[in-house]
Amino acid sequence: MLPEALVVAVSFAYLLLLFAVAYFGDRRAEQGRSIIANPWTYALSMAVYCTAWTYFGSVGRAASGGVWFLPIYLGPTLALALSWLLLLKMIRIAKSYRITSIADFIASRYGKSHLLGGLVTIITVVGIIPYIALQLKAIASGYALLTAPSAIHQPPAQVGYWFQDSTLYIALILATFTILFGARHLDATERHEGMVAAIAFESVVKLVAFLAVGLFVTYGIYNGFSDIFSRVYDDPELAKLLTISGGSEAGYGGWFTLVLLAMLSVIFLPRQFQVTVVENVNEQHLRRAMWLFPLYLFLINIFVLPIAFGGLLHFGSGTVDPDNFVLSLPLSHGMEALALFVFVGGLSAATGMVIVETIAVSTMICNDLVMPLLLRSKRFSHAARPDLTGLLLTIRRGAILIVVLLGYLYFRLAGEAYALVSIGLISFAAVAQFAPAMIGGMYWRGGTREGALAGLLAGFIVWAYTLMLPSFAKSGWLDPGFLEHGLFGFELLKPEQLFGLTGLDNISHALFWSMLANIGFYVFVSLLREPTGQEASQATLFVDVFRRERAEPATFWRGSAEVRELLALVSRFLGTDKAQRLFGDYARRRGFSSIDQIKGDAGLVHFAETQLTGAIGSASARVMVSSVVQEEPLGLDEVMYILDEASQVRAYSHQLEEKSRALEAATQELREANEQLKELDRLKDDIMSSVTHELRTPLTSIRALSEMLLDDPMIALEDRKRFLGIIVSETERLTRLVNQVLDLAKIESGHAEWHNTDVDMRELVEHAVEATSQLFRDRGARIEVKLPETAPHLLADHDRLLQVMLNLLSNAAKFVPKGEGHVRVVLGFEDGVVRVEVIDNGPGLAQEFLPYVFEKFRQGGDQKERTQGTGLGLPISRQIIEHFGGCMWVESRPGEGARFAFTLPGGKPGPISAPDSQ
């Protein structure tokens, strides 16, 4: 037993520490050095999911149901894996349109409806207040246990009059904390950095405390996991809990339901929406939270089973409330300090939940319940109040206090009742009713206000009838007869076997019927009519939130507004200074020098409305803005027209982009083609000038000599003969040149005729050498021929190949030095490839000249020797060799002669009998 004063002192000291953390967080936020702007804090704040229901209740569930505590934590892991699909979109929508609660989200999506926002708020209050009461109960019973004389003696959770109850004071402190850090000032974004810092801190405390007690039970009292479980196996009653069927009657279907329910809860619980969506600093933080938050859940659950079984083994079942094992086990082993620490952990879990949930619910109550009623009342609108910020804050703070006190009241009234103990899953099922309207609203444009209303209402009624009323009946607050005999005695209306449906546990049963009613009404009522203009425009803003960010948002508004009036309106709700600053920023962004110059256009109206939405909710903001501006309501046709226009412009610009890309590609191709053509043209010009040049040289000498002969009949016979000889040889050269040009043109254009026969390469080389022997003799050069023993045969055009050989040989003869020339001709045959080399000891070729050897009209040697050739021999030779699939090249170094070589494939050792072809 611990002294009461100590427990109270420690609890209050801990709460003071929370104040300090939150204060520090707020201070740092004001200085612009946020301590929550990192994914770790973000993930830790998400762990507000683990309430006292987890902290104490998981062990309790495990003690009665074995592994059945787990689905509640597996669901969030699954939901987070898909968070980029749903949560990310929610965050983006909430940030873009300043949405600060689930009620506002749904109200805004379906045409900014007050009625919807109010309904969602009421569902939340009904479903969540008991959950807050459960947290207070956990604190109270933990306190009672710590201060009781014996752990076995289960003390009642509440003692004496309400003013003696320390739980009330804790509730009041929590309300103070929430007011201080959750509603200190009005902010259009409604973010609370200090609060988030405190929640993250609490998450660390509860995890460490739970791990501490887990380690103590597993390794302090017992000898590790195996020890506990081996003892469990000895007790057949306990061993039954180690399977799914042994733990609960619900079976695998019930298991699936719980996983699904937990998936929905981690997204749609108001406190989760608050920390995950509203308090999100940076969308990128979600990425790391995707695994950090599940890891947190993993860690906090590892010791649940060992503690539960440790408690059952130690106390025996039925003596001590398993929900309190985390406290009673250390206490019964004299570890009072640890028990106190564990209590502080439980306090963290409970207070964290109460704080965040209260902020979320009070925002809803203020924006979606109280403000709409106030705005509607005549007295309020006639009262000329310049500044409403004070009123707004008072409403917020009042709502916080009322929510906490309602929770306390419920706790006092319900006590140990079933309705309170079982509220965890009942709450989950209540918030699951938001899923169809929320998810549908983000992905389906067709949902209407009536559809969402009907779906929510139907789901809520079925939930209340199948889950909440039975829990009241089981608590003895209602006649339990209606559970057994159905409403008014109709068997079909039995709340836990609605329409005779049996075989499901009560949660699965309720979830099935409520979701059926909810989704059914939502879809079918929505399909009764087309969305109105307001609904269609909001649907577009929500569904296309990711697509909109790039383009200027389509503005669904037409009318005129006065900057002065809008400024005054915003000032009324946010305060004059803040409104001046906001409008000043807006003016600067739009490029105006002062607020007076701002144009009263759609953009300004949208801006003012968004600012107000954060403070008073979207529906109220709409009402207020429309009260000061003259606007024409837009019908569905007009909204569709604006949308069409916007999408047409987008589609058109998309098409334009594609076309311009195609054009660019075409331009590029054309440019390349043009370059090629230019190159060809240049080559043609080159060839023309080369050919004409080559033609002119012999023509000039022929003409000069003939003129001399014509003009001077007295020329000696000797000279006359010589002149005529030159004329004949020049004419021959001209003929040769013309023939070769024609020849080359034919080969290049593919019109040449080829007469393929069997060619004996050895005979061909010998023939060529024979034919050019006179040339070599004239130059005084030696020629050496090296032939293989077997004669390689080819299927080729004999005359053409001979032409190549003659070309190479005469080329060599031309360049060898006079008198001491030496030319080697080598014929090789290997692996079917015939190789011919002609090696001379001429001057050789410069390295930079090698690539041009086979180009037309490029001749080696000096001007004098040029006259002997046409400059077309080598190009033609190469064309011929390439025609037969071979290749021709030259290797040379200046001063070391040149080696012209070619190879031809398809050689055979013997004659090839093939008909003349082509």
Add this chain to the structure above:
Amino acid sequence: MRGSMMRRGLARQRLVAVFLTAALLFNYPVLSLFDRPVAFFGLPLLYVYMFVVWGVVIAFIAWIVERGIR
């Protein structure tokens, strides 16, 4: 730009795959294969199975999203 978008697309497909696999492993009928009163190194098979699969799923998600950040 395009590279990061494709990586993000790939990461999303991987996350969907992990989600589907985890949903399969945590539910009937796969779950029933391990739902036996059998000890696995002294620990209940179901308990070990749950926590191992859960841990591996978290590790996979961490691997997928942390690769994308860099």
